[in-house]
Amino acid sequence: MSDPGSASVVGLWGLLLLVSAATYVWRAGGVAIAARISPDGRLSQWFSCVAYGMLAALISRIVLLPVGILAETPLVDRLVALGAGFVLFCAFRRNMVPGMLGAVGVFTVLAALRENGII
Amino acid sequence: MPVFVVAAAMVGFGSLARDSGFGFGVTVISTATVWGLPGQVAFAEMFAIGAPVLAIALASSMANLRFLPMSLSLLPLFRDDPAAWRWRYLLVALMSVNTWALTLRHGPSLPLDQRAPYFIGLSFVCMTAGLAGTALGYHLAGTLPFFITASLIFLNPMYFVFLFAGVRHRNGVLALIIGAILGPLVHQISPDWGLVFCGVIAGTAAYWLDRSIGGGDE
Structure with a gap:
């Protein structure tokens, strides 16, 4: 099997270095700003809200408008799985484990049924 | 539980990276040095379509921008x-969404000198699992x-x-709800x-809503 990346292995390692540095700048930037603001202050709380907002936007985008492999699964499967997870989450007094396992379990069953042409 | 999830997610990345033409070394090391799935996925996918070097770096970087407010x-x-403050630039290199969320939740109730060890221990366990998952996925x-990969x-x-469904602070909950609604809309x-x-719109809206309602749990 020919490996398309092997021709540029040196280039690929260099690229890895560049990508690692390019993603690390955000972490370092956070440190640099954190040293200059009050930890219990309003600005710090606001940044925490922004982090939650970004993460929620990312996750809801992955579930509703995915790319790659998840994009090949029907939206209704993802939503039904998510709904089932929330029912279990609430039934088990806001325990995340049954919620998560329930959602993924339902999703796996639906995907397997579709792959085998049952639904 | 987080360990199992990190490993499983990285199995997905490992197999994507191999399909994109990455060698085994680059695939596994990228888990340790980039340590953020959206950035790694952007890296692999852009490389696979032969994008220019600068475009690859920029796309991966943007995909991991969330680390700025998180580390803050x-x-x-x-x-x-x-002791922990001296190593702050290294500590944030270990941070993932997982270790961030768990440390934010449990850290404040730990004694000062126990927080960094908790965070570092958690991070190393998660990273080991991530590396193992990446290697497994590659093979x-x-x-x-298809249904297993999906x-x-x-x-x-x-x-x-479900990790975030357990968030208690009212401004955090508001930010999560607004962000989840806006995410797919703005993406288009x-x-x-x-x-x-x-992030900025949801975070700001949640922050001001929380303050203007007042009398919450803060």
């Missing part, structure tokens, strides 16, 4: 521990049935949905900058 909100926990690439990838967002307008806009 995590660091105050370590501020009063001189399994192309052999798993489920492994679906596991990661579901883990975070601007796929590149959508997350940044959403």
Whole structure:
């Protein structure tokens, strides 16, 4: 099997270095700003809200408008799985484990049924 | 539980990376040095389509921009521990969404000198699992049935949905709800900058709503 990346292995390692540095700048930037603001202050709380907002936007985008492999699964499967997870989450007094396992379990069953042409 | 989820998610990345033409070394090391799935996925996918070097670096970087507000909100926990504060630039390199969320939740109730050890221990366990998962995924690439691969990838967002469903602070809850609603809408307008806009809009709206309602749990 020919490996398309092997021709540029040196280039690929260099690229890895560049990508690692390019993603690390955000972490370092956070440190640099954190040293200059009050930890219990309003600005710090606001940044925490922004982090939650970004993460929620990312996750809801992955579930509703995915790319790659998840994009090949029907939206209704993802939503039904998510709904089932929330029912279990609430039934088990806001325990995340049954919620998560329930959602993924339902999703796996639906995907397997579709792959085998049952639904 | 987080360990299992990290490993499973990285199995998905490992097999994607192999399909994109990465060598084994680059695939596994990228888990340790980039340590953020969206950035790694952007790296692999852009490389696979032969994008220019600068475009690859920029796309991966943008995909991991969330680490800026995350590291900012995590660091105050370590501020009063001189030993941890000295190593702050290394500590944030270990941070993932997982270790960030768990440390934010449990860190404040730990003694000052126990917070960094908790965070570092958790991070190393998660990273070991991530590296093992990446390696496993690389070797399994192309052999798993579609519904298994899809489920492994679906596991990661579901883990975070239910992890964040347990968030108690009212401003955090508001930010999560507004962000979740805005995310897909804004993405259709601007796929590149959508997350940044959403974060700032949702975060700001949640912050002000929380303050103007007042009398909450803060």
